[in-house]
Amino acid sequence: MDLVIRHCRVRGEPGLRDIALADGRIAAVGPALPERAPQELDAAGRLATPPLVNPHVHLDKALLGEVMRPNASQTLEEAIAITWDFKRAYTEDDIVRRAGAVVEMAVAQGTLAIRAFADVDTVGGLVPVRGLVATRTRYRHVVRMQVVAFPQEGILRDPGTERLLREAMTLGADVVGGLPWYEMTDGDAREHIDTVFAIAREHDADIHMLVDDTDDPNSRSLEYLAVKTLREGYAGRVSASHCGALAAYNDVYAGKVIGLVRQAGISIVSNPHISLVLAGRRDREPVRRGITRVKELVRAGVNVASGQDDVNDPYYPFGRASQLEVALFMAHTAHQTYPDEIEAVFDMVTVNAARALRLPGYGLAAGSDGDLLLWDAATVKEALTKQLPPAHVIKGGKTLARTSVRSELFL
Ligand SMILES: [Zn+2]
Numbered sequence: 001m002d003l004v005i006r007h008c009r010v011r012g013e014p015g016l017r018d019i020a021l022a023d024g025r026i027a028a029v030g031p032a033l034p035e036r037a038p039q040e041l042d043a044a045g046r047l048a049t050p051p052l053v054n055p056h057v058h059l060d061k062a063l064l065g066e067v068m069r070p071n072a073s074q075t076l077e078e079a080i081a082i083t084w085d086f087k088r089a090y091t092e093d094d095i096v097r098r099a100g101a102v103v104e105m106a107v108a109q110g111t112l113a114i115r116a117f118a119d120v121d122t123v124g125g126l127v128p129v130r131g132l133v134a135t136r137t138r139y140r141h142v143v144r145m146q147v148v149a150f151p152q153e154g155i156l157r158d159p160g161t162e163r164l165l166r167e168a169m170t171l172g173a174d175v176v177g178g179l180p181w182y183e184m185t186d187g188d189a190r191e192h193i194d195t196v197f198a199i200a201r202e203h204d205a206d207i208h209m210l211v212d213d214t215d216d217p218n219s220r221s222l223e224y225l226a227v228k229t230l231r232e233g234y235a236g237r238v239s240a241s242h243c244g245a246l247a248a249y250n251d252v253y254a255g256k257v258i259g260l261v262r263q264a265g266i267s268i269v270s271n272p273h274i275s276l277v278l279a280g281r282r283d284r285e286p287v288r289r290g291i292t293r294v295k296e297l298v299r300a301g302v303n304v305a306s307g308q309d310d311v312n313d314p315y316y317p318f319g320r321a322s323q324l325e326v327a328l329f330m331a332h333t334a335h336q337t338y339p340d341e342i343e344a345v346f347d348m349v350t351v352n353a354a355r356a357l358r359l360p361g362y363g364l365a366a367g368s369d370g371d372l373l374l375w376d377a378a379t380v381k382e383a384l385t386k387q388l389p390p391a392h393v394i395k396g397g398k399t400l401a402r403t404s405v406r407s408e409l410f411l
Contacts, residue, residue, distance in 0.1 A: 056307030095131025
């Protein structure tokens with residue numbers, strides 16, 4: 001053995017467990033393991049979990065908040081215009097620098113897998129994809145990154161994007177993105193979805209679209225996406241983020257769409273930080289929370305995951321790449337505060353997100369990757385409450401990051 005961690009708590013297991021790691025993988029998990037290693041770590045009752053996974057973040061735009069001009073009108077329209085100014089001037093190096101800073105922030109906080117969206121459009125061309133592919137290469141020993149070729153300005157609305165999406169996949173993007181609800185008409189939204197599936201098929205790639213990111217109940221592209229997924233035999237390979245309109249549908253139609261989503265094995269990725277500040281902006285009181293029907297989706301057996309989405313950019317001024325914070329926001333936003341619901345929000349940033357990304361080897365069982373976190377807490381609830389980074393981040397059986405926080409009181 002290379003490393004044995006003694007006396008951990010493991011979710012769903014009574015008592016304490018030891019975890020033995022060899023050759024970069026988990027070799028055994030059990031009470032009082034006989035395995036020995038030159039290096040042993042006493043977890044002293046700390047919670048051990050697999051790493052956090054961020055299934056949705058725009059690393060190409062991250063940290064633009066440091067350098068952008070103020071959003072004078074405080075509207076989404078101006079945020080988009082500010083982003084255009086930067087996109088026209090992007091360089092690959094600039095993107096690697098900003099994205100890399102966020103990757104390092106995320107790793108220290110226990111996130112070892114990231115699905116990163118790169119804008120693909122006629123404003124910035126393929127520079128964001130090249131930048132994030134280079135970031136993926138630079139950090140490949142640390143974090144599993146999937147790059148999404150994301151048509152931020154639409155496909156039919158921005159002629160030329162379809163060709164750029166194909167080139168982005170050839171340049172090394174892993175996943176085909178989509179933004180169907182942003183097209184001009186319902187018909188165009190369907191054509192957008194059809195185009196994304198055609199490109200995904202050409203590259204045998206998974207799909208991750210931003211769907212119905214609006215309070216408008218007339219935005220109905222999730223229904224067509226689910227049906228298309230079933231017809232194309234793509235069940236289990238498609239994720240849909242946001243789906244805010246689902247919350248605005250009447251209950252009968254929403255129930256039908258949730259059933260289709262479940263049948264199509266679509267993962268729903270809900271990002272509470274950003275929805276809370278961007279959605280419901282035109283509401284008078286009561287102002288809606290702007291997130292999708294998380295509780296109903298969970299109850300229907302849909303795989304629900306949760307991501308950071310934005311880190312200090314024209315869309316969102318905060319963000320510290322903490323998936324533990326995302327889980328806490330989700331607990332508040334989606335009324336997930338009973339014991340099983342607290343476990344469920346932690347699943348959204350760990351196992352469910354890993355399932356959406358279809359990460360092989362993820363987990364804490366014998367044979368899994370040797371990637372795990374030791375929290376300065378005995379339970380998920382305590383970790384969520386304390387909001388401290390993991391005490392140890394272990395990657396391939398070796399310590400990758402360590403955090404200790406010490407307060408001094410002079411009473
Ligand atoms: Zn997003």
